[in-house]
Amino acid sequence: MTVFTAGPLLLGVRHHGPGSARAVRAALEAAAPRVVLIEGPPEADGLIPLAADKEMRPPVALLAHVVDEPGRSAFWPLAEFSPEWVAIRWALESGVPARFIDLPATHTLAWGKEELDQEDEPGDAPPVDPSRPVEAAVRIDPLAVLAQTAGYDDPERWWEDVVEHRSGAASDPFAPFTVLEEAMGALREAYGVGGHDRDLVREAYMRLQVRAAEREFGDDVAVVCGAWHVPALRQRTAVGTDRALLKGLPKAKADMTWVPWTYRRLSRVSGYGAGIDSPGWYGHLFSAPDRPVERWMTKVARLLRDEDRMISPAHVIEAVRLADTLAAMRGRPLPGLTETTDAVRAVMCEGSDVPLALVRDRLVVGDVLGEVPESAPAVPLQRDLARLQRRLRLKPESLERELELDLRKETDAERSRLLHRLRLLGVEWGEPAVSRGSTGTFRETWRLRWEPELSVRVAEAGVWGTTVLAAATARAEADAVAAHALADVTALAERCLLAELPDVLPVVMRVLADRAALDADVGHLAQALPALVRSLRYGDVRGTDTHALTDVAAGLAERIFVGLPPGCAALDTEAAEEMRRHVDAVHGAVALLGETAAASAATTSPGGAAQDARPTPSPAGIRGRWHSVLRVLAGRDAVAGVIRGRAVRLLLDEGELAQDEAARLMGLVLSPGTAPGDAAAWIEGFVGGGSGGGMLLVHDERLLGLVDTWLTGVPAEAFTDVLPLLRRTFSAYEAGVRRTLGELVRRGPGARGSTGVATCGIPGFAPDLDPERADAVLPVLRLLLGPDGFDAGDDHVTDDHVGDGNDLVGVAR
Numbered sequence: 001m002t003v004f005t006a007g008p009l010l011l012g013v014r015h016h017g018p019g020s021a022r023a024v025r026a027a028l029e030a031a032a033p034r035v036v037l038i039e040g041p042p043e044a045d046g047l048i049p050l051a052a053d054k055e056m057r058p059p060v061a062l063l064a065h066v067v068d069e070p071g072r073s074a075f076w077p078l079a080e081f082s083p084e085w086v087a088i089r090w091a092l093e094s095g096v097p098a099r100f101i102d103l104p105a106t107h108t109l110a111w112g113k114e115e116l117d118q119e120d121e122p123g124d125a126p127p128v129d130p131s132r133p134v135e136a137a138v139r140i141d142p143l144a145v146l147a148q149t150a151g152y153d154d155p156e157r158w159w160e161d162v163v164e165h166r167s168g169a170a171s172d173p174f175a176p177f178t179v180l181e182e183a184m185g186a187l188r189e190a191y192g193v194g195g196h197d198r199d200l201v202r203e204a205y206m207r208l209q210v211r212a213a214e215r216e217f218g219d220d221v222a223v224v225c226g227a228w229h230v231p232a233l234r235q236r237t238a239v240g241t242d243r244a245l246l247k248g249l250p251k252a253k254a255d256m257t258w259v260p261w262t263y264r265r266l267s268r269v270s271g272y273g274a275g276i277d278s279p280g281w282y283g284h285l286f287s288a289p290d291r292p293v294e295r296w297m298t299k300v301a302r303l304l305r306d307e308d309r310m311i312s313p314a315h316v317i318e319a320v321r322l323a324d325t326l327a328a329m330r331g332r333p334l335p336g337l338t339e340t341t342d343a344v345r346a347v348m349c350e351g352s353d354v355p356l357a358l359v360r361d362r363l364v365v366g367d368v369l370g371e372v373p374e375s376a377p378a379v380p381l382q383r384d385l386a387r388l389q390r391r392l393r394l395k396p397e398s399l400e401r402e403l404e405l406d407l408r409k410e411t412d413a414e415r416s417r418l419l420h421r422l423r424l425l426g427v428e429w430g431e432p433a434v435s436r437g438s439t440g441t442f443r444e445t446w447r448l449r450w451e452p453e454l455s456v457r458v459a460e461a462g463v464w465g466t467t468v469l470a471a472a473t474a475r476a477e478a479d480a481v482a483a484h485a486l487a488d489v490t491a492l493a494e495r496c497l498l499a500e501l502p503d504v505l506p507v508v509m510r511v512l513a514d515r516a517a518l519d520a521d522v523g524h525l526a527q528a529l530p531a532l533v534r535s536l537r538y539g540d541v542r543g544t545d546t547h548a549l550t551d552v553a554a555g556l557a558e559r560i561f562v563g564l565p566p567g568c569a570a571l572d573t574e575a576a577e578e579m580r581r582h583v584d585a586v587h588g589a590v591a592l593l594g595e596t597a598a599a600s601a602a603t604t605s606p607g608g609a610a611q612d613a614r615p616t617p618s619p620a621g622i623r624g625r626w627h628s629v630l631r632v633l634a635g636r637d638a639v640a641g642v643i644r645g646r647a648v649r650l651l652l653d654e655g656e657l658a659q660d661e662a663a664r665l666m667g668l669v670l671s672p673g674t675a676p677g678d679a680a681a682w683i684e685g686f687v688g689g690g691s692g693g694g695m696l697l698v699h700d701e702r703l704l705g706l707v708d709t710w711l712t713g714v715p716a717e718a719f720t721d722v723l724p725l726l727r728r729t730f731s732a733y734e735a736g737v738r739r740t741l742g743e744l745v746r747r748g749p750g751a752r753g754s755t756g757v758a759t760c761g762i763p764g765f766a767p768d769l770d771p772e773r774a775d776a777v778l779p780v781l782r783l784l785l786g787p788d789g790f791d792a793g794d795d796h797v798t799d800d801h802v803g804d805g806n807d808l809v810g811v812a813r
Helices: 018-031 042-052 083-094 105-110 113-118 142-149 155-164 175-191 197-217 227-234 239-246 279-287 292-306 313-329 337-347 353-366 380-391 410-424 453-464 468-482 486-498 505-518 522-536 538-542 547-567 573-602 619-635 641-653 659-669 676-687 691-699 701-712 716-731 735-747 771-775 778-785 807-812
Strands: 009-013 035-038 060-066 069-078 098-100 221-226 254-260 401-406 430-433 443-448
Touching: 009 018, 009 083, 009 175, 009 227, 018 083, 018 175, 018 221, 018 279, 035 083, 035 197, 042 060, 042 083, 042 098, 042 105, 042 254, 060 105, 060 453, 069 083, 069 105, 069 453, 083 098, 083 221, 105 254, 142 155, 142 175, 175 227, 197 221, 197 227, 197 239, 221 227, 279 292, 279 353, 292 313, 292 337, 292 353, 313 337, 337 353, 380 453, 380 468, 401 410, 410 430, 410 468, 410 486, 453 468, 468 486, 468 505, 486 505, 486 522, 505 522, 505 547, 522 547, 522 573, 547 573, 547 619, 573 619, 573 641, 573 676, 619 641, 641 659, 641 676, 659 676, 659 701, 676 691, 676 701, 676 716, 691 701, 691 735, 701 735
Parallel strands: 009 221, 035 098, 035 221
Antiparallel strands: 060 069, 060 254, 401 443, 430 443
16 A cells, blocks of 8 residues: 655546546545645636536536637546546535636636647646757657657557556555656656746646645645646745746636537547547446456447448457457557457458448547536527527537428528528538439538537627627628628628528628629629529528519629620630639529519519519510620620630520521631631530530531531641640540540441431430330339339320329330
8 A cells, every 4th residue: 555645645647548537536535535626727616516417418628718809718628537527526426625726727828829739638748958959859748758668669558558457446546646656757857847837837836726725624635637747746845936937927817618528529639738549448448447348349349230230249259359369469468449449350340441440430539429507607699509409409419410401391491590690600510511302492401510619619709699690690790891802792691691681681782782883893793693693592482582682683793794795805714714604603693583583573463563662673684685795705706715605505505596506606616717726715615514515516416527527627736735625625524425425426427317326336326216125114114113103004194294103104205
């Protein structure tokens, strides 16, 4: 039994170490101190009783932030296997006072953000002796030094062997702390203690707090702190010396609270600077001190079975045997994470690292998210958010999940509004994703994942208001006034509509009008229009009045129509490609704007009078004006070839240009008088942009023949210049389209009509329908639809079958 001299009981630990946590509890039960002092910010003393709340579930963290600048913050995370948490729980269960004795957060936060994530760990990196050579003046890891001294190349394995695998029923509960204190004393003597002023200041403050506790409670004082600090706290220095180190420290007014934490965040350096590679594994060791390997293999088997892998009890037995054998061969007292991982890979994963990665992500690291009681201090915005989360049944989770919302349902619409408002506030809890199976505006898909840092973002957003609605409104107004680019304002208008913030729209509209009036760059106008027009689509589903947006969008479109032709002249290659993208965006926006104008025109009274006195832009007028602009772009020689080609293609797709006229324009461009580079750019604009242009060439032999004839006539000296552009154009096509085009070119011109390619030998292509090939699919359809949904005697499919399984029959025939 270790015998301590007079003085406090110093328990040096490794933060987030389950072996240290068990040893701390055993030592406290044996010593029964009258007070427990714990490394941590003393402003959190009032939060300690919350650790006994039944709704408090670790991992959690103490969050300190500057009152006027919430972004300056620091975390002190605690898991159920953290020695500090075990000490707090023991004190609360035993009716013993517990106090934090580290340097106050008011000083820590004032020291600057760059130092906040360097807080110490049991093996906190020790300070540097400035008298040592520069190459030696680095912050070393004490655990790494001790492991290397013991002949280990991995500090984690050394710590597992000497601490984590020790029996909890050891006869001397104080022996581990005595050994660690001696080891840290030797390291501090070897590597020095000067060179890191903050460690010296913190240790001076902790010594003063220990002295104060001794005056109040005598020698029955227990101190739980990082093992690196134990020799400094054992040292007796003059009170005046310690107070001198604390004189003149910077201050910042700070608030503290408890926030949920995650195992995944414990695996990173934060708060204490204590990052562990395997929090899930350590949590398992702490919760299963008996037969930990068998229990771990059972967890792994359950996980892999849930992923549809064939894992039997025999796999578990063999994996446990292999882990024990590996530990014996490697001279380890018990199988550690390395041995269990090797056994799982060999037995359950059949040597593959793919399922092993799942085991590491779900079990070794883990996705556990802690919980904090409602009684914990919080900013008003946080309380309002928690209320909304409960009402809308949106529980924060650390594991990413997808959420499908149908905006026609009130609850889903409210969920959407909440997530959009949080995004406006910089709280990226949800990220929009592409909806599967529907492109309608009534459906949204979100990827949700709660990270502990979002608590800081919520605290930061608290300066904008006490509720999510008020804060999002105030933040959006400020962003609108501060925005410089026109596209930023239109994007903000779209986000405000999605978040349903009608009070912000007048401010956004005023700023938008001012920016649009001052911005003469047609590229900026074209970049701003799509987001503004997209916003109009949300009015029907969300019930938002978008008349003001419609008027602004129509005016913006008119300015683009006027400025686009001169803005497309005399452009270099890069600028022309960018302007071509703007033309595509405006084309899509005009189509949506026309649909919106048509919908607005339909909302008239039976007598023909509009329900709103404001004039609504004519859909035919908007689209007609745009078609006129495209004709101007297509016919001006000064316009870049890629833009002229794109204008012709858009007119052709809209039915505003006959195929004969498109072929005539292409023939003019591909004539010998046009430079090969300009002709290639025109082709890129006309048939570029994916498989649409490729299918156009597949089904129109005249256009394909024009391109083929021009390409074979390009001079050799110019071919190398146009080749990169052509490769970029045709490489965007799908593989099947490229293969079909290749077959058509290889066959050469022939009498086949515009769609007949049967002579090329490609199955499925013929001038006419092939009933025999179409009927071959009917047996499969009969199996898919069943006898009730299939009538092989039907010779046609009527319009009544739309949306029915009989659509497949129509397709087959």
